[in-house]
Amino acid sequence: MQTIPKWMQGLAVTVGGHGVVSHVGTAGLRMLAFKSGQTIELTAALRVRGRQVRHDRGQVLSDLGVMIADGGTAIRHIRTLRDQGELFGSVASASTAWRALEEVTARQRDKIAAARARARRRVWTLVAARHGGVPASRTCYGDLGEWIVIRLDATIQLCHSDKEAAAGTFKGSFGLFPLTAWCDNTGECLAIKLAPADNYIRPGHGSARAFASTYASSSHPKDGSAYGRMIRCAASPGLPDRHERLRRCDCYP
Numbered sequence: 001m002q003t004i005p006k007w008m009q010g011l012a013v014t015v016g017g018h019g020v021v022s023h024v025g026t027a028g029l030r031m032l033a034f035k036s037g038q039t040i041e042l043t044a045a046l047r048v049r050g051r052q053v054r055h056d057r058g059q060v061l062s063d064l065g066v067m068i069a070d071g072g073t074a075i076r077h078i079r080t081l082r083d084q085g086e087l088f089g090s091v092a093s094a095s096t097a098w099r100a101l102e103e104v105t106a107r108q109r110d111k112i113a114a115a116r117a118r119a120r121r122r123v124w125t126l127v128a129a130r131h132g133g134v135p136a137s138r139t140c141y142g143d144l145g146e147w148i149v150i151r152l153d154a155t156i157q158l159c160h161s162d163k164e165a166a167a168g169t170f171k172g173s174f175g176l177f178p179l180t181a182w183c184d185n186t187g188e189c190l191a192i193k194l195a196p197a198d199n200y201i202r203p204g205h206g207s208a209r210a211f212a213s214t215y216a217s218s219s220h221p222k223d224g225s226a227y228g229r230m231i232r233c234a235a236s237p238g239l240p241d242r243h244e245r246l247r248r249c250d251c252y253p
Contacts, residue, residue, distance in 0.1 A: 005034065005089070006089060007087065007088050007089040008031055008034065011027065011031075013027075022084075023070055023080055023081075023084075025070070026066050026067075026069075026070050026080070026081060027087060027088070029066045029069055029070070030062070030063070030066050030081075030088065033062045033065065033066065034062075036119050036122060036123050037118065037119050037122050038062060038115070038116065038119035039058050039059055039062040040058065041058070041115035041116070041118055041119050042057070042058030042059075042061050042062060042112065042115050043056055043057065043058025043059065044058070044111075044115065045058070045108060045111035045112050045114070045115040046058055046061070046100075046103075046104070046108055046111075046112070054090075054096075055090070055091075055092040055096050055100070057100050057103070059092075060092045060096065060097055060100040061100065061112075063078060063081055063091060063092065063097075064078060064097060064101075066081065067080060067081060075094050075097050075098055075101075076094040078091065078092065078093075078094055078097050079093075079094065120188070124186075133146065134146075134148070134185050134186065135185050135186060136185065137149035137184040137185045148183065148185055149183070149184035149185060150181055150182070150183060150184070150190065151181070151182045151184050152179065152180070152181050153179075153180055153182070154177050154178065154179045154180065154195070155177075155178065155180065156169050156171065156173065156175055156176070156177055157175050157176045157177075157178060158173055158174065158175040159174055159175040159176060160174075163176070165194060165195065165196045166196070167196045176194060176195065176196065177195050177196060178192055178193060178194050178195055179192070179193040179195055180192050180193075
C-alpha cells in the first residue's frame with residue numbers, strides 16, 4: 001500500500017482563504033503523478049542499491065514533469081515548486097535536478113519507459129472502467145472504435161547556438177528535428193527522439209526508432225488483442241515491416 005506523502009495529508013482547495021499560493025494547479029498534477037503510481041514507479045526505476053539520497057530521484061523527475069506542464073522552459077524553473085515549501089514540502093534545487101538527470105544511465109532510461117507504461121496502463125484501466133473504454137480516435141469520417149492511433153511526426157526546433165546535434169534545416173534555419181509519437185486517442189506524448197535537423201533525409205530510419213520507443217512506453221496488452229494500431233507517417237519505407245516484427249516479439253513492458 002502506498003504511503004501518502006506528508007504534503008498531501010489534509011490538503012484541500014478553498015477560495016477566499018488566507019495563505020494563498022500561486023500556480024495552485026501544480027499541486028493537482030503532482031498529486032495525480034503520485035496517485036497514478038508514476039512517481040513510485042520512477043523511484044523504483046532509478047533506485048541504486050546501497051545509495052542514499054536526500055531527494056528521491058523519482059520525485060525529482062516527477063517534479064520536473066510538473067514544472068514543464070506548468071510552463072517551465074528551463075531546469076531552474078523548478079524553483080516555482082521549491083519556493084512554496086509550505087505546500088510542497090522539500091523540493092529539489094535546480095543543481096540537484098541537473099545531477100538527477102545526469103545520473104540516468106541507458107539501462108535506467110529503459111526502466112523509465114517501462115515505468116511510464118505501467119502508470120499509463122493503470123490510468124487507462126481506470127478510464128475504461130468508468131467510461132467503457134479508452135476514448136476513440138476521431139476522424140472526419142467518424143471515430144475509429146477500439147483502434148489506438150499512433151501519430152508519428154517531426155517538428156523543427158530552432159537553436160540560436162551550436163547545441164548538440166543542431167544542424168542546418170531544409171527550410172534554411174538552424175536547429176533540431178526531433179521525432180515524436182503521439183497517442184491520438186488521449187493526446188499523450190508517447191516518445192520523443194532527439195535528432196539532427198538534417199534527419200529529414202532519412203525519415204524511415206528515424207520513424208522506425210521513434211515507433212520502437214513508442215512500444216516501450218505504450219500501455220497495450222501483450223497479446224495485442226484489445227487494440228489495433230494505425231500508423232500515420234509520411235515517407236517511411238520499411239516501417240510496416242518494423243511494426244510487424246515488433247508486434248510478433250515480446251517487446252511490451
